[in-house]
Amino acid sequence: MSDEVALNDPKTLPLSFTLPVVGAAGGFFGLFVGTAQGSTLLGIVVAAAVCAGLAYLAMVVMGVPQERTFKWGVRALFAVLGFLVGALPGLVVGLLFGWFIGWFIYWIGRARYRMTLPPYLTSGQVLWEYTFRVLCGAIFVFLITPILVVMPLSFNAENFFTFTPGMLAFDPEAYSLKHYRDFFTSSEWQQALRNSLLIAPVATLLAVSFGTLAAIGLSSEHVPFRQAIMAILISPMIVPLIISAAGMYFFYSRIGLQGTYLGVVLAHAALGIPFVIITVTATLVGFDRSLTRASANLGANPVRTFFKVQMPLILPGVISGGLFAFITSFDEVVVVLFVGSANQQTLPWQMFTGLREQISPTILAVATILVAISIMLLTTVEILRRRSEKLRGMSPG
């Protein structure tokens, strides 16, 4: 606790403010419970009354000294209520709600919401601050929920995309790893995994080699038509994928690359090159050219200079570009559907046809695995980026 606390010293706000706000929050949650139980209006009214009553109890009767007792009491109360309404899942939801409303009553009633904000803000600014946070949270939930819903469904014991009553009641019988087992034992999925793992690294290697060379070349001043060349190289990122895919299909068919591994690898490399060029160009902006001159001055030839001086410094950019190229190839479905043939079915291809013909949770198991891989790769990118900033002294922290 620092001096700030003295400036924002929490005080008990008038009940005419606390009770309606807490009541409104309770009514909002009551809306869902009431609707689920068949009477929306009753749910709102009862929940608002209960929460306002609890707020009165907390502010007037128990006060701050008994805050801890009050919060545990509220949690227990809602856990029991939840259990009566909806058994085990109800208990969990009730406990979470009890935890929230206990905290919320003191947060509102004791004006704790002002503690982390500058003391000179007006009420309107405080309200906007928290509205803004809630909006951001809502957008985040909107973006992330579809991905999160997939994960529990992949442990479904049934062969449908359905939350069975057993799953909602946390019955261990309703969960199983059979879709993961299916993924690891089915020859089709394993072939798809093998294809993906064969295609993506080779495509990444090509993309990184060409992309890095292009970025270095395009960052030297004396190259003519730099902007135009850059635009052409970046175009696979901008042109709609389906157009590139159709174009590649007819072109590759004529030269005998359609339906071959090499064709798919080249197509994916073309898609990955823009990512490498962009990240490497960005790293080169901070690269001090006098280092290469110093290296040449000391007698190193250009190749040695590149590998000993330039490469280590731009490596974070190269690696993050490579990771994006890898993910592009690993997740790509449109181009491979055109350029590949049945022998090059990759994981996304298998998922795409699987979703259409056979809604099987094996797809969800694969999706979960892919999400986990993507998270790991992006974490690596972020760590590398921070390291690169620190190296270049750009990090604020």
Added chain:
Amino acid sequence: MNTTKKLLACTALTVAAGAAFAAGHGNMADSMTLVSWGGAYQNSQQKAYVEPYLAMNEGVSATWDESSAEAVAKLRAMNEAGNVTWDLVDVVASDAIRLCDEGLAMEIDHDEMLAPAPDGTDASDDFGDLIVSDCFIPQIVYSTTFGYRTDMVPEGVDAPSQICDVFDLETYPGKRALERRPINNMEWALLCDGVAKDEVYDVLETDEGQDRALAKLDTIKDEVIWWSAGADTPQLLADGEIFMGSTYNGRLFSVIEEQDQPVGMMWDAQVFDLDGWIIPADLPEDRLARVMDFVRFATDTQRLADQAKYISYGPARESSAPLVSTHAELGIEMAPHMPTDPNNAENTFLYNYEFWADYRDDIDAKFQAWLAQ
């Protein structure tokens, strides 16, 4: 100069490695690319004839491409690009007729190419009138019919058993799933609007008849979820999202018997359709020879009967019917689950290829406009 050379060498090595590795996986003369629908159906083909064939022919390999749903479009594109990578394509009969008309599928002599029945009957007699096109090699008879949630039947009411129960929202309230196309739906609507079965297509030829069918569909439109992939209705039934829905009978069999869902079967006014192979036109000789050999084996009497061990679709050969036995895993008799079983086939339609070839575009436009209203 030196740098460039070394970097070029590096790149060349990478490309060469990629190329070498690609060459190792190239298409050999004794590999086949078979196109099918994926899922349980493709699995039945794999078990009933692809695996036995590969066991008999060492060194031959088969790859599946699950592209039957867009076979017509893809074959056209392959033909335009001059690079047909498919060897044998599983399509529904109407697609086979289209591909044959466009010259994308090879015309065949059924008696010469396909094995005769065990008693010596010619293949063309054994398949009978299921050979609906010169390019088409029939495999199975399937039907589009309705399934319903047994636990959603209102109390005191008999389970739905007639096609017109689908249109009876009063007795059977709840959502229905219908395929997002006029075929089948228009026939069912007219049938339940009082048109006699043998006059359905005469009525449907006329503008008034089409409007009449749409008007009947209008009575349940608000309660309909439109499906487009075969997997949709089983998923909706398992979710309890719908009370009843149309889909392929094999999918319903899987939901009821294999997945153990509370779903019942309605066979009334089921619509028979055919599914079979076509061979793409102008295959190179070595590939064609391999495919001919495979097809002769895969469509013989025993193989088609074997397929019914894995999926509840009726074999297209008359001589296969007596050989249909029990399900490979569940051990139940398959004959009562066949759409062609006499108990199930009391009231049936056969997909009217001629009618829909002539009227599909017109009625489709009308139907889509009606959907968008």
